[in-house]
Amino acid sequence: MEKLIEIEGLTKRFGAFTAVDGVTFTVGRGEVLGFLGPNGAGKSTTMKMLAGFVVPSAGRARLAGHDVQKDTVAARRMLGYLPEGAPLYPEMTVRAFLHFIARVRGFAGSEAARRVGRALELANLEGVRELPIETLSKGFKRRVGLAQALLHDPPILVLDEPTDGLDPNQKHEVRTLINQMAPNKAIIISTHILEEVEAVCSRAIIIARGRVIADAPPAELARRHPSGSLEESFRALTTAPLAEAA
Amino acid sequence: MTPVLAVMRREFAGYFATPVAWVFIVIFLVLQGTLTFSLGGFFERDQADLIPFFQFLPWVLVLLVPAITMRLWAEERRLGTIELLLTLPLSQGQAVIGKFLAAWAFTLVALLLTFPFVITVNLLGSPDNGMIVSGYLGSLLVAGAFLAIGAACSALTKSQVIAFVIGVAVCFVFAASAFPVVTDFLSHNLPILATIARKLSFVDRFQNFVRGVIRLPDLVYLASQIVFWLSVNTLLLEHKKAD
Numbered sequence: 001m002e003k004l005i006e007i008e009g010l011t012k013r014f015g016a017f018t019a020v021d022g023v024t025f026t027v028g029r030g031e032v033l034g035f036l037g038p039n040g041a042g043k044s045t046t047m048k049m050l051a052g053f054v055v056p057s058a059g060r061a062r063l064a065g066h067d068v069q070k071d072t073v074a075a076r077r078m079l080g081y082l083p084e085g086a087p088l089y090p091e092m093t094v095r096a097f098l099h100f101i102a103r104v105r106g107f108a109g110s111e112a113a114r115r116v117g118r119a120l121e122l123a124n125l126e127g128v129r130e131l132p133i134e135t136l137s138k139g140f141k142r143r144v145g146l147a148q149a150l151l152h153d154p155p156i157l158v159l160d161e162p163t164d165g166l167d168p169n170q171k172h173e174v175r176t177l178i179n180q181m182a183p184n185k186a187i188i189i190s191t192h193i194l195e196e197v198e199a200v201c202s203r204a205i206i207i208a209r210g211r212v213i214a215d216a217p218p219a220e221l222a223r224r225h226p227s228g229s230l231e232e233s234f235r236a237l238t239t240a241p242l243a244e245a246a
Numbered sequence: 247m248t249p250v251l252a253v254m255r256r257e258f259a260g261y262f263a264t265p266v267a268w269v270f271i272v273i274f275l276v277l278q279g280t281l282t283f284s285l286g287g288f289f290e291r292d293q294a295d296l297i298p299f300f301q302f303l304p305w306v307l308v309l310l311v312p313a314i315t316m317r318l319w320a321e322e323r324r325l326g327t328i329e330l331l332l333t334l335p336l337s338q339g340q341a342v343i344g345k346f347l348a349a350w351a352f353t354l355v356a357l358l359l360t361f362p363f364v365i366t367v368n369l370l371g372s373p374d375n376g377m378i379v380s381g382y383l384g385s386l387l388v389a390g391a392f393l394a395i396g397a398a399c400s401a402l403t404k405s406q407v408i409a410f411v412i413g414v415a416v417c418f419v420f421a422a423s424a425f426p427v428v429t430d431f432l433s434h435n436l437p438i439l440a441t442i443a444r445k446l447s448f449v450d451r452f453q454n455f456v457r458g459v460i461r462l463p464d465l466v467y468l469a470s471q472i473v474f475w476l477s478v479n480t481l482l483l484e485h486k487k488a489d
Contacts, residue, residue, distance in 0.1 A: 051333040054488045076335040083333070087326035089256070091263040103252035104334045148330070 001028035004186035009059035034201035086145030090134035123147035249336035253344025294371025312413030315396030377458035384455025394475030
C-alpha cells in the first residue's frame with residue numbers, strides 16, 4: 001500500500017504545555033482514518049501541523065513524500081484541507097470564492113470553470129452558487145469548505161470535523177461522498193461522532209493528552225470493551241489515568 | 247506568479263465589496279480638496295502648479311493609508327481564514343506581495359481620481375506637467391512605503407483598531423522625522439541622530455519629487471523601505487500566524 005501521509009514523532013509544545021507529544025502514524029492510499037479524541041486532546045493541532053500551518057516543535061510530516069516544512073508548496077499541492085470551523089471569506093459569493101481557490105491552485109480559464117463546477121456539484125452547492133457566503137447556513141458553509149478542499153482532486157484529504165453543523169441528510173451525503181472517494185485517496189477525518197467512524201473509517205486513531213493511545217479498525221476498538229460498543233471503548237480509553245493509557 | 251495575482255485580485259475586489267472603498271475615496275478627495283484650496287491657498291498663490299496639493303498629501307496618507315491596510319491580516323486572523331490562505335500552495339511571501347499589490351492598486355485608483363486638480367491647474371494656467379507627473383510618482387512611492395508599514399502592523403494583531411493605531415504611529419515617525427522640532431531637539435543633544443532622522447524622512451524625499459527632481463537615491467530609498475517592511479510582514483506571519 002502506498003504511504004501518502006507519514007508522520008514521525010510529531011510534537012508541539014506551547015510553553016510548558018505539550019499539546020501533541022510524539023505522534024507517529026502513516027496513512028496509505030485507500031484508507032480513511034478516523035481521528036478521535038476528547039476536546040483539547042491535540043487532534044486539530046496535529047492536523048494543523050500536517051497542513052503546514054503550525055510549525056512542529058519536533059518530528060516531521062510528509063505528504064506524498066514531500067516534507068511539509070521543507071518542501072511546503074509541493075506538499076500542499078497534494079493536500080485538500082478543511083480547517084477547524086471551516087473558515088471562509090464572508091463577503092464573497094460561493095462561486096467567486098471557489099474561483100479564487102482555483103486560481104491560487106494554478107487553474108485558469110475553462111479548466112478553472114470546470115473544476116469549480118465539479119466542486120459545486122460534489123458538495124451539492126449549485127443552488128447557492130451566487131449567494132454571498134455570509135448569508136448561508138452553517139451546513140452550507142461547511143460544504144463550501146469541503147468543496148474548496150476537493151476542488152483540485154487531491155490524493156490526500158485532511159478534514160477537521162467535516163460533518164459538524166450538518167443535518168442528518170447532509171451528514172449522510174458527506175459520508176457517501178467520502179466512501180466514494182476512499183479507494184483513491186488517503187483521508188483523515190476528525191470527528192466526535194463515533195457512529196460516523198463506524199460508517200466511513202477503515203481505521204481509527206484515538207488521541208488523548210497529545211498521545212496516540214489506540215490505533216486499530218473501529219470494529220476491533222469496539223471489541224476491546226466488554227460491551228462491544230465503540231463509545232464505551234472510547235470512554236474507557238480516554239478517561240483512563242495517564243500511566244495506564246501510555 | 248499566478249497565486250500572487252489571485253490573492254491580489256481577491257483582495258482588490260474585497261475593497262469594493264464593502265462600503266470601505268467608497269468611504270475611503272470620498273474622504274480622501276474631500277480632505278485633499280479642502281486642504282489644497284483653503285489651507286494651501288491654491289488660488290491666492292496665483293501660480294500654476296500643484297505644490298499646495300502635494301504639500302498636504304503625505305499627511306493625509308499617514309492618516310488614511312493605515313485604514314486601507316488595517317484589515318489585510320487582522321481580518322484574516324479574526325475570521326480564521328488565515329489558516330485557509332496559508333495552507334494553500336503558495337509561499338507566505340507570495341501572499342504578502344499579493345495583498346500589498348492590491349492595496350497599492352487601490353491607492354493608485356484613489357490618486358488617479360484626483361485628476362480634476364490637474365485639469366483645473368491646466369485650465370487656469372500653463373503648469374509644468376512634468377513636475378506634476380513627478381509629484382504623482384513620488385506620491386505613489388511614499389504611499390507604497392506607508393502601505394508596507396501598515397500591512398506589517400496588521401500582521402501583528404487580530405484587532406483592526408490596534409493595527410490602525412500602530413500603523414498611523416509608525417507612519418508618522420517616518421513622515422515627521424525631518425521636522426525642525428525633531429531635528430532641532432536631536433541636534434542639540436545627539437547630533438548624529440539628527441542627520442539620520444533627516445535621512446529617514448519620507449517627506450523630505452517626497453519634496454524632491456514635488457519639485458520635479460527624480461533622484462536615484464530617493465527611488466532606491468523608498469523601494470528598499472517597501473521591501474524591508476514586506477519582509478517584516480512575512481517574518482511576523484511566520485512567527486505569529488497560528489497564535
